[in-house]
Amino acid sequence: MKKVIFVAIIITLLLIINGLFRSILDIWHKQDLLTQTQKKLELEKQINQKFKAQLSLVRSKEFVEEEARNKLFMGMPGEQPVIIPQNLLKQKENKKPVDLRPNWKKWLDLFIKN
DSSP states (O other): OHHHHHHHHHHHHHHHHHHHHHHHHHHHHHHHHHHHHHHHHHHHHHHHHHHHHHHHHHTSHHHHHHHHHHTSOOOOTTOOOOOOOHHHHHHHHTSOOOOOSOHHHHHHHHHHHO
């Protein structure tokens, strides 16, 4: 009878220890989840601040005027529009690309290749 009671007590204690161990592991995992969520929250707060700054810039009168000038080709009363001929724009596009190599490499290529 004593052995049965002893074994029952041991089994009960093992079940309690197992439950406590699982609870401790669960709390550690939840703590990790909490720290990750706090990092995400801080990142989202920074993004939110950037968006608020951009929104205040977009709502400003200067931004609206600049966008009206640049994208809608509008002007203030009394201003004259400037029209650039297409042939001048094409001349800029037809320019030879600039060689960005150092001069010593250009000279070396000139003498070695020829």
